Amino acid sequence: MSSPVFVTGCDRSGTSLLTLMLDRSSSLKMLFEVGFVPHLASHESEYGDFSEAQQRWYFIRDLQRRESTSGAVAFDKIEGVFEEEAERILQEAAPIDYAGAVDALFSAVAEREEKPRWGEKMPEYVFHVEWLASAFPGSQIVHIIRDPRDVAASIRRAGWKPSIGDAAAFWKKRVSAARSGGHVIGGDRYHEVRYESLVQNPAETLQRLARRIDIQFESEMTSTHQSGMDAMPEAHQGLEHFSLLERPVDPSRAHAWKRELSRSEIADVERVAAPLMRNLGYDVTGKTVPLWVQGARWAKEAGGALVRRTRRRIRSVVP
Template sequence: MSSAPPLFIVGCSRSGTTLLRLMLTQHPDLHIPPESEFLLSLYDQAELYGTFEAPHQRWFFIRDLQTTEVSMGAYAFPIFDLSIHAAETALAERAPTDFAGAAAALFEASAHEHGKTRWGDKTPHYVRHIEWLSDAYPEAQFIHMIRDGRDVARSRVEAGFTSSMRRSALHWKEEVQSGRDARQHLSDHRYHELFYEDLVHNPSSVLREVCGWIDLNYTEHLLTFDRTGDASVPDEHAHLHENVTNAVDPSRAQAWRTSLPSRDVADVEAVAGDLLRDLGYDLTGARVPLWLRVVRGLYRNGRAQARAVVQTLKRLGIV
């Protein structure tokens, strides 16, 4: 494996992981491709790949990368920007190796293809699998991006990931808590929490701190992502990252305050208020209206009864 430790950017989706990736991959020494996902989905095939010494083992791996969908129509192999021959060569040169070593060989080859010496990965969902990754890559460092759950829930609903603020809030809570639980098993040099709000309000100072933590020299070039970031997002994901060509906008932090109805804020705080408070976010104290709590309870027992109650409430002008 490379002497330079890999960097994993993780966190609940819509928490700013793409923004951080686009910033850090501007560094002349660090390359971070789009999301991989395959590190978990293909690990079950590790026995098929063996030690990667035989040509067919390497080709099986490349074939699976070509046919494994990482998210929303994007596939694993293209993230490396490597030809099939270059990928096969990188694997052959690394053999004998295990699955993690083979994946690292491709990440490193991709970094070298871009004239860089160190690789990283930005896959938000890996926040639930930090323990596995930390064992597979004993020197790896993890940046856990955290954003106000009310903004995350709003963004996830707007992106079409879910239609429920409550489910979105629960997803945020579980993802963030998974990352925070994992830090108990890692040293301070391997796990770092970075808050989205700090990044967009003070990008230069925060990036300077991050560079020091990952042992890279800081450069103002990291802030030029808005001029080059559009080329670093897969076409399949472009509609989710319409701001990548815009400079950092501090107003994107705490946007929920002007965009979320009180009822939605109440839903998120009811589900995840304890974690929001633990992270230092202020709660509004908004409460789900009594009538809505009653209707939801009725829905759990029978939708027809709940519809009848809603119609009655509407006739009375309550809703």
């Protein structure tokens, strides 16, 4: 089995940027958000050792049913591998276990580009760090971390969470989960990269990471915009939240929260995330929500509660 590289991190933390950079190395092929790897392991008993056609059919069927991201299914994101070829790859590799089947399919994608190793980027894998390390004993886990104030601002622009505070909680849960798993598997296989370092000093940051995960660093890795969206799966192309990848690496994206967030929004993020921020070395401003904002929020909540009580009373008396 090869030694895959899994890139993970809270959404909007630079996982796609880092993945495009790593993919430009001649020694590593990165796949984007295929997403099934930890989840289909629960069906291992059906797959057996993949030596029988029916076992292989079960696996391929599940790949064709498993929802991935961007409206695609997992099988569609295994680039250039069609059903007949997947059957052939698995048959030639058998007898194998579940992880071996994953490795066989993804290795076939890497071999097409004459690359000796494969990797996958999936933000949701923050919750599966220990499992990945166990299932793929030679694997390396790369966790990219970004200032939660920038993550929260980006999530708000995308409309994924109802409030800045909810976005901060989303960041905290995911970063904590990945770090917990990383602590268990150890620093020889778990590696943290700061988004701020990646965009401000890309060459130095990538050189350091390349040494740790044992891939070849090449200067082209810092120029992802030259390949742009063409290097990403078709399902991701044209999506607005990936549009920055078509431009040169922009150092100003680090600490953009200082321009984009209000005092109240900064306070809302830090109220949720300050302890973990300090642990990670991020400066905490200590800003508080102004009294007039607190009053406006209280009035809004109180008004909403009054409306709800009134509705309940009306429903109780009106037949």
